[in-house]
């Protein structure tokens with residue numbers, strides 16, 4: 001095996017295979033909420049969730065104080081394109097990524113207006129809809145399938161864990177069977193489907209996390225995003241930790257890289273990996289002492305994680321799916 005050869009199937013490679021070139025995702029906050037916030041299931045949300053921490057500033061009218069209502073979608077797209085063209089000069093084609101909260105949690109007529117506004121932008125080639133697995137049904141998915149006849153349309157579900165005990169512990173408000181059903185709804189219609197997973201949730205052992213790869217392999221998924229568990233301000237988890245009600249062991253970076261590599265070795269090689277970890281601005285960290293830092297004190301940046309995973313897989317002389325052979 002060549003040490004320079006990618007040891008995992010990156011999302012960038014998946015997008016190149018799908019589009020024949022670079023396509024940039026533009027995060028959109030369409031102003032939706034979620035049933036785990038609005039009182040339908042709960043008002044406290046998933047215990048780890050602080051949605052503001054993940055939103056790019058160009059979605060909001062005041063970058064210092066993310067708040068709703070958000071900017072019009074067309075303006076978010078224009079601002080996102082300006083932001084990315086400054087950072088990545090080669091970016092010319094875009095996908096509108098409905099990222100914040102649950103982007104199928106509204107009447108179909110509202111969803112249609114929001115999605116179709118994004119798709120009407122001349123540089124937007126498709127949409128990616130991030131949502132909860134319990135916020136989709138046949139009607140919404142049939143509509144997405146109709147859109148997919150003329151555009152790229154993908155769905156991303158927050159699965160977070162394959163274990164019902166964990167999902168209950170983090171107040172997720174749905175079980176794993178619901179995630180499986182939602183993925184099937186997308187697969188039956190030929191819609192590319194991604195899943196978010198958080199590694200290191202309370203109560204999950206190292207082996208239990210690695211074993212999730214085998215469960216994920218059984219699902220018709222196209223991509224995964226992996227995140228480390230972070231304790232963010234203004235979350236149920238931060239309050240639980242402060243009150244001594246839950247123990248969230250910190251995973252040091254070398255151990256996290258080893259965990260990710262073990263997971264990747266057990267993951268089906270055709271599932272693209274979009275990210276290995278999440279990054280939020282330090283001001284959102286409830287326990288900043290737990291954030292990963294270099295020896296000189298600088299924070300470890302997200303883009304530094306993938307090369308570490310690649311280096312560790314090279315050191316082991318393994319690759320994505322090699323444990324399945």
Ligand code: SF4
Pocket residue numbers: 034035036037044045046049050051100101102132158
């Ligand atoms: S993580 Fe998603 S589903 Fe959970 S509370 Fe936050 S927005 Fe709602």
